Amino acid sequence: MKIHKLITTSDALADLCSRLAKSEFVCVDTEFMRESTYWPELCLIQIADANEAAAIDPKAPDLDLSPLLDLLVDNEDVLKIFHAGGQDVEIIYNLTGKTPHPIFDTQIAMMAISQSEQIGYSNLVESWLGLVIDKGARFTDWSRRPLTERQIEYAIGDVTHLSKIFPKILKRLIKTGRGQWLDAEMERLADPDNYRNDAQNAWLKIKAAGRNPAMLGRLRGLAAWREYEAQDKNIPRGRIARDETLADIASHPPKTQADLAKVRGLSTGWKDNDIGKRLMQTLADAQPLTEAEMPPKAPRGAPLGKEGALVADLLKLLLKIRAREIDVAARLLARSDDLELLAAGVRKGVSVLEGWRFGVFGRDALDLVEGKLAFAVVNGRLKMTHVDELHGDMREANPEGANPEAPAAEQEAGEEE
Incomplete structure (x- = not known):
């Protein structure tokens, strides 16, 4: 891979972007400071495709960022890859009033192919590439100039590693058929409403x-x-x-x-x-809110009460089991609020009862609430099973017709007769 250490001129940036515009994807990362400011201070932009990578200095005098921003927000033919990219997308939105699109976040993608809820970048690199990242430059002052060689090398590494990891994640998603699970999550990340500062x-x-x-x-x-x-x-x-x-x-x-x-x-x-x-x-x-301005009440059904809370706990247990069985992050399947709504009797507008989530988890969650699903220990592992299947297994284990649910004394009395 060709590495451009630091781009500081408009011509060099325009040439780079013209080449990247022909790629299928680009990996993007930013370094910024915001501890003492309202607006994040953009200090460095890193970008890479499968062939070349560069760090771009937005603080360079007279540097025109237009070719880069056009590539990120207007070029629909190039997929933009981020890792935990919410703050990076926010910075791009602040500069352009638009968000990158189409977009792919490797942290979100990992939720569909592993039980990782929010895997960090260093752990991602170690798990996919077997590399240990030097974190020493992570918390340096990116606004100071000149940047050191160590800072630039560290920063570019964020996108060069990502350019190698993304195809591997994509291959796994295709193999598991879970790519469509992420469509809504990626669109939500790219939704400008998330970054509009009203x-x-x-x-x-x-x-x-x-x-x-x-x-x-x-x-x-x-x-x-x-x-x-x-x-x-x-x-x-x-x-x-x-x-x-x-x-x-x-x-x-x-x-x-x-x-x-x-x-x-x-x-x-x-x-x-x-x-x-x-x-x-x-x-x-200040004026009181009108009825139309009042925020909607939380979409909750009847109060859970003690029994409802127990049902919600069982649903959470079911969620853990299902997430473990199919190796997916539980948070991608359902949120606690959804499970509480389900336990309270709500059926409309609950995400686990819609789309792909229904087939993967929602149908079983509904069966559990309606008494059609039970928990059982099989070979020392807690599993879920439908009640009719559980009874069938019990009948096979008791071919003489003894009722496994009857007290032992009743079974003995039946045998004596």
Whole structure:
């Protein structure tokens, strides 16, 4: 494989992208800093196909990234490969307002061919290539220039290894016939709505007790205010105020700006400074949510109760067994919320009862809830079996007609007669 150490000119980047545009796939990774900023600071972009790889310096003076961004978001003929690529996709979205497409994430793909929920990149490389990655450069300051040879080598390795692993994963997916399982997951990763930064909807990500329209209206205003303050200062939103602080203020709004000094999580200086004044103005302007604006209630059926909770636990056990039997990550088959809905009697809108999940797991989950499935220990391993099959096995084990479910005393009495 040809390695281009570091691309810093527009001509070199344009030439590289024109060649990569003819490939079936490209592997992409980024290095960025965001610990002290609101917006992630892009420091390095790595890209590779099966033949060549390069690191691209977005901080290079006058570098035109357009050919690269066009390749990633507009070229539908090239598959874009990431590993745990959510933050990489977010950065590309921030630059272009679009997401890479079509897209493939090797971390998600591993869920369909192993029991790995969130396999890390170093473990992925070790398991597929038998290589141990030097993690020493992982936490270096990628924004500092010049970059060291060690940093560049480490960064390019992320995509050169991935370009060798992807075909192997793809071959395994084809062999198992599980590629279609991942279609929805990959489309979800590429959905621009996941990365669209709408300050007016920021409140939806904050946990708050209760459904009081006035309280939620204040929370909506406070969350949007925090986004604007953080964006303006380019600092993490948590540096303005934590989620729980906003929820507390929305539930118990201070009457005067001086009362902000009593709010846990806020600086006492807010009682008489400009940011405190803006917060109080936000509270004054906040309007209760209308009925149409209220968030939907959680789609739950009747309360589970003790018996329902036990059924949910049995479903989770069934999920573990099935995931082990077919060597797939349990989280890909079903989430805990789905199992609780099923245990509560909900049948509509439950993902395990739809599509491929129904055939792989949902049908058995439904049979368990309806009393058609049981657990049994076979050769020391816990397995699931249908009740009629279990009874048939018991009859074969008791050819004289003894009832295996009857007490021993009753069986002995029958024999004496």
